[in-house]
Amino acid sequence: MSTSLEIKVLIVEDDLMIQRILTEFLKKIKGYTLVGVASDYVSAKNFIESTAIDFVLLDIYLPGGLGIDLLKWIRQQERAIDALLITADNRSETLEKAMRFGAVDYLIKPFRFSRFQEALKRYLIKKAQLHNKIMMDQENIDQLMRLNQNLTYEESTNQTFESIMVFLQKNGNQSYTSSEIAKSLGISRITARRYLEEMENDGIVVLELAYGGVGRPKNLYRFLGGRNEN
Incomplete structure (x- = not known):
């Protein structure tokens, strides 16, 4: 190290x-x-x-x-x-x-990026604590061990994320609005949009603007990387 x-x-x-x-x-x-x-x-x-x-x-x-x-x-x-x-x-x-x-x-x-980030940050904290202390007392050890138990994200939240991810992977060459994805998965449009915005920030999907005749353009989301053949 x-x-x-x-x-x-x-x-x-x-x-x-x-x-x-x-x-x-x-x-x-x-x-x-x-x-x-x-x-x-x-x-x-x-x-x-x-x-x-x-x-x-x-x-x-x-x-x-x-x-x-x-x-x-x-x-x-x-x-x-x-x-x-x-x-x-x-x-x-x-x-x-x-x-x-x-x-x-x-x-x-x-x-999700948040879960990945949590795992790496927790690991870095443990390595830093071990690196900075030559001798460990029981309290230090207990703190380190508790880091392994400090997992905080809801199973239902993760399932929603995975459902959207799988849908987009299977249809990787197509773009969808949040409403279309919400309807396909049986979730609310607001929930779908929130996850899609997070995926865009994480570089998982790309946002495309579709300009029609009148009014605001539609936000379309497409899985980055094209169709998943696996």
Whole structure:
């Protein structure tokens, strides 16, 4: 770990769109520097062996191997590298393996920037506290352990976000108004617009203005990156 606590990050993800989203998200969070991107198991392993890194944003299903196995290998090598798993795998047995091999957090795709930011900020706080204290008393330890339990976002809120994200991914080449999305998903237009504005700020969707005959232009939202073929 560098003394300045600038966390050096490797992204391990085969989806180019997710790579771009993670890269943009990292730029918004102080304390983290992206030093590399790997699209498969072997190149990720080679990068770790040749480059000093502190942290991995790790997908599970990769060409050439599993992210879980890469995390296991990191532990076997006793490298001072932590990992945040970002995956569509929501099986409890996979989560259990991730915890066993020391994953600092586990995000289910599609995920919100606020949740991603929370995970990285919490990790940075822990590293800073460990870095600044040579000797720890029980109170310090309790504070660090409580950081792992301080997860604050509503399940229903996350489900709404995911529903909108999945809808846009499946129709990636088309643009929709907030009213059209709200009607398709059975949610209010105000709720849909709020999430779409957040997604635009996070670089997940792009806002397009459609000019008709008379009146204000329509706000149309399109998933950034085009149609998802997965």
